[in-house]
Amino acid sequence: MPQPTGPAGFFRLDHDLVCDGVPLAAIAARAGTPVYVYSAALLRERYRAIDDAFTDYPHALHYALKANSTLAIARLLRDLGSAVDANSVWEIEVARRAGFEPSQIVFTGVGKTPAELECAVALGVKAINVESAGELERLEALAQKLGQTVRFAIRINPDIDAKSHPHISTGLRVNKFGVPLDDAHALFATLKERPLLSLVAIHVHVGSQVTSLDPLRRAAAMAADVSAELLRRGFPLRYVDLGGGLGVSYDGGAVPSASEYVGALVGEVRRTSLPIVLEPGRAIAAPAGVLLARVIDVKPRDASSDFAIIDAGMTELLRPALYDAYHRIEPVAGDAAGDRQYEIVGPVCESSDVVGRDRTLPALAPGDVVAIRDAGAYGSAMASNYNRRPLPAEVLVDGGEWRVIRRRQTVDDQLSLES
Numbered sequence: 001m002p003q004p005t006g007p008a009g010f011f012r013l014d015h016d017l018v019c020d021g022v023p024l025a026a027i028a029a030r031a032g033t034p035v036y037v038y039s040a041a042l043l044r045e046r047y048r049a050i051d052d053a054f055t056d057y058p059h060a061l062h063y064a065l066k067a068n069s070t071l072a073i074a075r076l077l078r079d080l081g082s083a084v085d086a087n088s089v090w091e092i093e094v095a096r097r098a099g100f101e102p103s104q105i106v107f108t109g110v111g112k113t114p115a116e117l118e119c120a121v122a123l124g125v126k127a128i129n130v131e132s133a134g135e136l137e138r139l140e141a142l143a144q145k146l147g148q149t150v151r152f153a154i155r156i157n158p159d160i161d162a163k164s165h166p167h168i169s170t171g172l173r174v175n176k177f178g179v180p181l182d183d184a185h186a187l188f189a190t191l192k193e194r195p196l197l198s199l200v201a202i203h204v205h206v207g208s209q210v211t212s213l214d215p216l217r218r219a220a221a222m223a224a225d226v227s228a229e230l231l232r233r234g235f236p237l238r239y240v241d242l243g244g245g246l247g248v249s250y251d252g253g254a255v256p257s258a259s260e261y262v263g264a265l266v267g268e269v270r271r272t273s274l275p276i277v278l279e280p281g282r283a284i285a286a287p288a289g290v291l292l293a294r295v296i297d298v299k300p301r302d303a304s305s306d307f308a309i310i311d312a313g314m315t316e317l318l319r320p321a322l323y324d325a326y327h328r329i330e331p332v333a334g335d336a337a338g339d340r341q342y343e344i345v346g347p348v349c350e351s352s353d354v355v356g357r358d359r360t361l362p363a364l365a366p367g368d369v370v371a372i373r374d375a376g377a378y379g380s381a382m383a384s385n386y387n388r389r390p391l392p393a394e395v396l397v398d399g400g401e402w403r404v405i406r407r408r409q410t411v412d413d414q415l416s417l418e419s
């Protein structure tokens with residue numbers, strides 16, 4: 001088997017952008033565009049960086065499937081020893097098909113339907129992360145109906161500002177997620193009378209793309225305080241679930257390292273002696289993927305810039321349109337640096353379909369392939385069929401070879417659901 005050349009992930013080799021040593025231009029030529037390309041080596045490296053940072057502190061990583069649940073990616077993480085966080089019954093199903101045991105699945109979600117709850121309870125997942133008093137009542141009714149005890153965690157809304165984008169901040173009282181601390185205490189007081197409900201953990205998650213340790217540390221401290229008190233009162237908690245949220249550097253700016261992150265969390269939780277569960281998604285998958293797109297057209301925009309219209313847009317990478325998110329964009333062949341100004345836009349019929357604003361790049365021409373970096377998380381997972389655009393193919397590079405892990409969708413695939 002050919003061996004990868006150089007470090008894991010995406011770097012330039014003789015001017016050309018490669019993934020684990022494989023030229024991205026060659027993948028685009030064979031697989032077509034738009035296409036997501038993932039580095040297996042970097043996925044492994046990112047997972048292990050968090051896992052290893054715990055050293056001997058007991059823990060479990062439950063990879064957040066919402067970031068990217070393509071089967072081959074889920075299987076790769078399972079093979080590394082990961083467990084999962086599922087956010088719907090469909091993610092639970094994907095997890096099962098990827099080979100995860102029910103005991104490796106935590107089930108989160110602010111709006112779990114009765115059918116979803118029943119499925120998770122019947123399956124016997126590790127824990128259901130409960131988001132409201134009403135949900136706990138529905139869970140209790142299910143436990144009574146099925147005649148079994150249910151393991152659950154309470155997601156506490158810590159009223160902490162994650163200082164991330166408002167659309168992905170979840171830890172403020174005004175956000176829809178979790179139970180405020182006072183209400184959680186009121187719920188704990190009822191549990192002695194509810195024998196079928198087994199509280200196994202406190203759960204917090206303050207947001208995604210969190211780039212400062214402070215909110216993550218404060219949430220961990222709060223979860224540790226509440227857990228310590230519950231342990232004192234005799235609740236046999238099994239772990240503390242600190243959610244996900246660690247940010248990645250989309251623009252080259254500083255972000256906490258895996259060891260700084262884990263060190264901060266362990267520093268808060270150690271006094272409880274409870275194992276830590278983490279639900280990282282983005283921090284593992286985002287840097288391990290790119291979205292390759294081909295330039296369709298170049299046309300004048302204003303006195304100093306052109307539009308470069310590419311064959312990927314908000315349908316393949318929603319983040320820029322949804323959060324005004326920044327992703328580095330660079331040509332896969334030749335030099336990355338240049339002096340031409342571009343507004344890089346997608347083909348979708350929306351003015352918000354801008355992938356990159358005010359980018360300085362080498363001159364682009366129709367047919368050129370560009371890589372949109374850090375698209376491994378919340379890229380393919382958030383893609384849509386708007387404008388009847390097919391879901392792109394996905395490619396995994398592993399050990400110096402690449403393979404299609406999801407074929408490109410066709411219009412027939414789409415219409416097969418319709419009559």
Ligand SMILES: Cc1ncc(COP(=O)(O)O)c(C=O)c1O
Pocket residue numbers: 064066067085108205207208209210243244245246279280281282283377
């Ligand atoms: C409860 C929960 N856990 C984990 C995650 C994963 O977050 P991230 O991808 O930022 O690590 C999310 C995403 O927002 C979430 O809502």
